[in-house]
Structure formats: C-alpha cells, structure tokens
Amino acid sequence: MDKRIWPILRHLGRIEENLGYKLLQQLTDDIFAHLIFGDEQAADQDYLNKMFDAIDAKKNRIEKVFSIICTIFPFLKPIVHWMNSKLKTNYFFNNQLYKNIAEKIERRKKELKSQKKSTGNQNFTYLDHLLITELLDKDEEREEEKEYFYSGRQVTRYLMTNEIVSAMMNMLYAGHKTSARALIAVVYSLAKNPAVQKKVFDEEVSNLNEDLTFEMLESLTYLDLVIREALRLFPLGSEHVARKCMASTTLGGEIKLEIGNFVMVDVMSLHLNENLWGPEPEKFNPDRWLNLQYKNSTQYLSFGQGPRMCLGEKLAMLKLKIMLVVLLKNFRIIAVDEEVYLKD
Ligand code: HEM
Numbered sequence: 001m002d003k004r005i006w007p008i009l010r011h012l013g014r015i016e017e018n019l020g021y022k023l024l025q026q027l028t029d030d031i032f033a034h035l036i037f038g039d040e041q042a043a044d045q046d047y048l049n050k051m052f053d054a055i056d057a058k059k060n061r062i063e064k065v066f067s068i069i070c071t072i073f074p075f076l077k078p079i080v081h082w083m084n085s086k087l088k089t090n091y092f093f094n095n096q097l098y099k100n101i102a103e104k105i106e107r108r109k110k111e112l113k114s115q116k117k118s119t120g121n122q123n124f125t126y127l128d129h130l131l132i133t134e135l136l137d138k139d140e141e142r143e144e145e146k147e148y149f150y151s152g153r154q155v156t157r158y159l160m161t162n163e164i165v166s167a168m169m170n171m172l173y174a175g176h177k178t179s180a181r182a183l184i185a186v187v188y189s190l191a192k193n194p195a196v197q198k199k200v201f202d203e204e205v206s207n208l209n210e211d212l213t214f215e216m217l218e219s220l221t222y223l224d225l226v227i228r229e230a231l232r233l234f235p236l237g238s239e240h241v242a243r244k245c246m247a248s249t250t251l252g253g254e255i256k257l258e259i260g261n262f263v264m265v266d267v268m269s270l271h272l273n274e275n276l277w278g279p280e281p282e283k284f285n286p287d288r289w290l291n292l293q294y295k296n297s298t299q300y301l302s303f304g305q306g307p308r309m310c311l312g313e314k315l316a317m318l319k320l321k322i323m324l325v326v327l328l329k330n331f332r333i334i335a336v337d338e339e340v341y342l343k344d
Contacts, residue, residue, distance in 0.1 A: 024180050024187065024323075025177075025180040028319060029176070029180070031323065032175060032176070035125060035315070036125055037108070037168075038108065051096055051100065052097075054096060062084070066080045097172070102161060104127070105165065105168075108125075108131060112128065127168065130167060130168075131159075171312070174310075175312045175315070178312075178316065179316055179320070181236045182227070182230070182231060182320055185231060185233070186320065186324060187333055188335075190226070190328075191333045194334075197333060199222065200222055200324075201328050203222055204220050204222055205220075205324075205329055212322060217318055217322065220325070222286065224317070225286040225289045228289060228300070229284055229289065232271045232302060233271070235271055237302070237304070238265070238302070240304065241264065242263065242264040244260065244261070244262055244263075245258065265301060270300075271299075271300070271301070271302075276299045278291070278292070
C-alpha cells in the first residue's frame with residue numbers, strides 16, 4: 001500500500017500544508033482506478049479528477065447561459081429546464097470520459113486474451129469481471145474459470161461494450177466524490193478528537209503491517225465505528241435518499257402523498273435524534289455505537305436503505321479503512337484553526 005500512497009504524497013510537495021481535499025481526492029481516485037480498471041499510478045496522472053473537472057466546467061457554462069435565458073425570458077423556463085435535464089444525462093457532457101473508458105476496455109480485453117490460463121490466484125478488477133463472460137464464452141480452454149465465474153448461474157449473453165462503459169460510468173459518478181468526501185469527514189473528525197485518534201492508533205492500527213489483507217481490514221471494528229460515526233454527522237450523500245411515490249398514501253394520518261410526488265428524507269434530523277442516538281447526538285462519539293440498540297433499520301441512512309441503497313457501501317468502507325490505516329500509521333492528524341468549507 002505504501003508503494004501506491006507515497007508517490008501521491010511526494011507529488012503534492014510539503015504534506016503538512018497540503019493534507020487537504022486535493023490529497024484525499026487523489027488517494028481515493030488512485031485506489032478506485034486501481035480496483036475498477038487495474039490502473040497503475042492513476043493519481044500521478046490525476047486523470048479522473050481532470051475529466052470530472054472538465055465535465056463540471058462544461059455543465060457550469062451551459063447552466064450559466066440557461067440561467068441568463070430564464071432571467072430575460074421567464075416564460076421559457078419549462079423548456080430550458082427540460083433541455084437542461086436532457087443535457088445533464090447526455091453523451092455531450094461525458095464524451096471524454098466515455099472515450100477514455102472505451103479505450104481502457106479495448107486495451108484490457110487484449111491483455112486478458114493474451115494472458116495464459118490462470119492458476120487461480122489472480123487479481124481481477126471490476127472491469128475484468130464485466131469482460132470475462134465475453135472472453136470465456138469464446139474460449140473453451142478456460143473451462144475451469146468459466147465454472148468459477150458463472151458460479152452456478154446461467155449466463156445467456158455477455159455484456160456489450162456500451163453496457164460496460166455505462167456500468168463503469170455509474171460506478172465512477174457514484175463513487176468518485178463521495179469516497180473522497182467521506183475520507184475528509186473522517187480525517188476532520190479525528191483531527192478534532194485526538195483521544196479517538198489515539199485510541200484507533202493504539203488499539204488497532206499500530207500493530208498492523210503494511211501488507212493489508214481483507215481479513216485484517218474486517219477485524220478493525222473500532223475504525224469501522226469511527227467511520228460510521230463520522231458519516232452519521234456528515235451524511236454526504238443524503239440528498240440522494242429520495243423516492244418517487246408509486247401509489248398515493250397518507251403518512252401519519254395527515255400528510256397526503258399523491259402518485260408521482262417526490263419525497264426526500266430529512267436524514268440530518270434522523271441522525272441527530274436524541275431518542276435514537278442517545279445523549280448529545282451532535283457530538284462525535286464512536287463509542288455510542290457500542291451500546292446502541294439499533295431501534296430501527298432506517299435510523300442510519302448514510303448509505304440509504306432498501307433495494308436502491310448504495311451499491312458501493314462495502315467497497316467504500318474497505319477503501320476508507322485502507323486509506324485511514326496508511327494515514328494513521330504514518331501521520332498524526334492535527335486540526336488547524338482555520339476551517340475551509342467545500343463549495344460543491
Ligand atoms: C462513503 C462513500 C459513499 C457514500 C456515503 C454513498 C452514499 C450513497 C447514498 C446515500 C445513496 C442513495 C441510496 C438510497 O437512495 O437509498 C447511494 C447510491 C449509490 N451508490 Fe453510493 N455512496 C458511497 C460510495 C459509493 C461507491 C464507492 C460506489 C461505487 C463503487 C457507490 C455506488 C452507488 C450506486 C451505484 C448507487 C445507486 C444505487 C441505486 O440507485 O440502485 N457509492 N450512495
């Protein structure tokens with residue numbers, strides 16, 4: 001892990017001054033790109049950030065033009081809003097990202113095809129798992145892996161390139177900034193609560209060696225609570241916990257909801273409810289989880305709930321643990337007086 005993280009720290013120069021958003025975003029991007037594409041040194045190239053920044057800049061420019069049009073011609077608002085929503089999901093904004101992913105897919109397909117028959121212990125990326133059915137379908141010699149990957153399920157067809165690109169883009173959109181911001185929330189909470197930081201270090205991190213395994217990360221139960229507590233106070237994806245009503249209903253005997261109404265959960269009120277979380281719910285206190293009688297499965301919504309809950313929760317928790325172990329093993333995180341708010 002050190003091998004991946006040190007080049008990033010060096011890249012940013014004097015780390016004491018720069019252990020901020022950029023560094024944490026690069027750390028998460030690097031691990032993300034490595035896990036899903038198998039990319040090496042993604043952070044050095046900083047390409048994910050550059051692509052997302054380019055998309056955001058394009059969006060901002062268009063939105064500015066739209067807002068001027070609406071101010072001058074208010075009656076055009078509905079048409080402009082419709083155009084805006086169409087453009088946001090459009091290829092127009094994402095073409096650079098789309099091309100980049102499609103190129104990676106083609107390159108990876110060639111690499112996988114040229115690989116000798118696997119003897120088992122190979123590190124497959126998320127992309128490989130999407131590609132593998134196609135490659136195995138056409139390669140009878142790989143019967144052994146075919147059974148493993150199909151794991152008893154019948155696969156009737158492999159994924160087309162545009163379906164794979166779209167799955168990868170979903171992952172990137174949903175996991176790119178969320179993970180970096182979650183890391184920031186935890187780092188901030190640890191900086192403000194040195195006693196908790198010391199406890200994590202003394203009890204769980206100090207004895208670990210750098211070759212982290214899945215089992216080691218799973219055993220870090222206190223670090224797990226630290227992350228969950230930070231995300232309780234900073235539920236950064238909470239605006240996505242929203243649903244469209246599929247049937248009319250009445251909530252609590254008084255609030256009427258019609259078919260097609262949009263409902264957004266007030267996550268912050270739930271997460272700061274004293275009846276659910278105990279005394280001083282606004283304070284960062286990972287220990288509160290130790291005695292918590294989980295009263296209701298929907299009282300903690302940092303990753304949402306139900307069939308549309310976050311698909312990447314486990315991956316996000318794993319990534320956060322990896323990054324936090326490496327950071328805490330090598331640094332003591334100290335809060336500075338000045339606080340800067342993230343804008344978007
Ligand atoms: C700490 C980091 C993350 C947080 C806090 C977070 C939070 C959320 C939240 C609140 C939702 C909405 C859930 C709901 O409506 O019930 C969501 C959806 C989703 N997340 Fe995450 N997420 C994180 C990281 C990731 C990562 C790393 C990935 C992908 C690798 C990911 C993939 C998704 C996807 C695909 C959805 C949409 C699921 C659906 O609509 O069916 N998330 N996330």
